[in-house]
Amino acid sequence: MSLSSHIITSVTAETITSHYPRAVGRNSFRPEHGSGGGHTVVVLRTNRGASGWGLPGRGLSQPAQFIGRSVTDLIDPDSGVIDPAALPLDLALHDLTAKILDLPVFAMLGGRGERTTKCYSGAIYFDDLDPENSPRGLDAIQRNLASDYDLGYRDFKLKLGRGYRWMSHRDGLRRDIEVTQLARELYPDADILVDANDGFTVRTLAEYLEATSGCSLFWIEEPFQERPEDFRALRDLLDACGSAALIADGEYDPRLDMVWRLAADNLLDVALMDVVDFGVTAWRHVMPRLADLNVRASPHAWWIPIKTLYAAQLAAGLGNVITVEGVPGTTSGADTSGYQLSEGRLTIPETPGFGIPLTV
């Protein structure tokens, strides 16, 4: 059945629910991340009986405006969403279109990567600082690492920047260093990624890098806001200590002009725009240019476990993804069993669309 014969007949909302394996605590600036929660998803149906769904992007308004529109009016399978008003339906339209074409999304995106991708745990937060009246300290970090290892993760991202808001500068930096050294000591083969959520200064980072020079960090994420002069200082620091750590940024409220500027100046190694808010279509547009500039990608996925699955489809479809951010947890209302995490690698299914049936 040709794509153009499919007309959207309904746009409805459903709710799925994420469950983390444990309550997730603070990062450098946010108080706590809870245990999961409900998310509205949008479901599209066509006059030919096809359906697709996904997390909505920002700014979905008047969903009824899409009823009566041809699918080919809204999305081109070769490039993504073509009507800007339909961009908040990016994921649902990709799921729907790939299902109509009887293709997995990654194949519709070009199949330039691998179906199995490295996937790290992004859930090592500041649980050492809680509960407030009797903080658990480094034992909490050790337990969380072990718990995520048992789930199948082999690489870990450690949140840094305890001295930004929650501890004194001195104590926070010391703890950040201890956490890093602990993770390296316990998991000698792991990729250790670190993320300060813009909670460091260049000087703090210099002290941190010196103290952890034996930890062979995989990447440094969002150490501070994206200012070229500070990123130049970061590159110089890494070069001076002979570190191979990658510079990862572009997650928070990305300004693409800054991403391109840093990339052109060799100050960015991994681009982190969000898989939902930035979106599949935007990723399809920027990936070839990033690859030309020798910048790898890792679409941001935190807080919803199914965002990890979307990111893995992008990795298999567009290529150039160095690793996928794992959000440990399960989802009720959606069957994610086609995706398998084992030995630190996530394998995606070959079923049409995203291969995640709604079960609500």
Ligand SMILES: [Mg+2]
């Ligand atoms: Mg981050």
